[in-house]
Amino acid sequence: SLQNDQQIERISRFQQYLRINTAHPSPDYSSAVNFLTNFSLSIPSLQYQILHFASNKPVLIFTWPGSDSTLPSILLNSHLDSVPAEPSKWVHPPFSAHYSSDGKIFARGAQDDKCIGVQYLEAIKSLELEKDFWPLRTVHVSFVPEEEIGGFDGMAKFANSEEFKKLNIGFVLDEGQASPGDEYRVFYADRSPWHLVIKAVGMPGHGSRMYDNSAMENLMKSMEVITKFREVQFDLVKCGLAANSEVISVNPVFLNAGIPSPTGFVMNMQPSEAAAGFDVRLPPTVDPDALRRRIAEEWAPAWRNMSFDITEKGALRDHMGRPLMTPTNDSNPWWSVFEQAVAVAGGKLAKPEILSSTTDARFMRERGLPTFGFSPMKNIPILLHDHNEFLVDTVYLEGIKVYESIIKSLSSFTGSSSSSSSS
């Protein structure tokens, strides 16, 4: 249970943000921006600007000016949007931010990632007003739209803008993931998503005929080959040789074939076309050309009347051709600053990981910026995109303390940050 007024106030502020429905397909960005800018009025030196790289898709940037504006700044990023929720599958309505007697706050976005957005601001407020702390480096806090649908009208455009360049960013923190254990998790890379569609054509014919080279047969042969590949990758995970995020995942997401009829599909015709779609995720360490060759030779070979289309939803290399990985060793001075700051706040970090899914962090790493994924949530189940997503009050409040320590350390770091390298 909560100790004091400040804690109660902080939780109710978090609830207010959670009650704004920024779920796709029609996120209410303007209410979220209003809420955040309103809150920021209580932090006297915090300034803000609102940018638009697509209409009705605001990018909100707060700036906490440091005393040395020549030093590269710190960026703390979160996204405004969330994935949809199916209210009938939830014990409490997903935008009610129901606060249960055992301290859970239920809402879509509670973990992913509205917590970190308000925590950043709460931490800055506390540093400025209670601890009379002033940063050396400027700290920017960004709230971007569209992350959940790929970030293309959000961070992708923002990170490539003149406005972004002007922020003179040297180091970035973005969202991470909850930890069921006692250690916080930190992510130094994301997997890169490909949307793969394979198509088969083949001989049409009567549903009763047996012949080679029908479209369905050709597609099903590919499905077998791909399923085998998937099994081999998954076996590496199951026997403990690799983490989930360290292998290539390939999961079927649609199948499309058949000749429609008023009652469903025509049953006595073998179709001449069939297609399947896959969500493919590549760790930054793999050779994309090798996978492309495998797809061309084994998964969708032209000799089996197959073709394919790959839509890359993110780069695998930065502008220098280096894999999109932020070093977690001495070659990256920010790493130890970050690690120590978490320790000072009483937190422990688990071994740095690659994230299974994909975040906006990739757009910053693409620009060569050292970027970690971090959400200070521990001893809590991983509920992002799940029904009944919740965060616990004490975990949320502890997270603010952790960010206070991190922001203090990062913004005071006097060392050379010229290593905006990413390898």
Ligand SMILES: CSCC[C@H](NC=O)C(=O)O
């Ligand atoms: C095509 S990029 C999609 C980004 C999305 N991010 C969060 O879930 C994801 O599927 O990982």
Ligand SMILES: [Zn+2]
């Ligand atoms: Zn997220």
Ligand SMILES: [Zn+2]
């Ligand atoms: Zn998400």
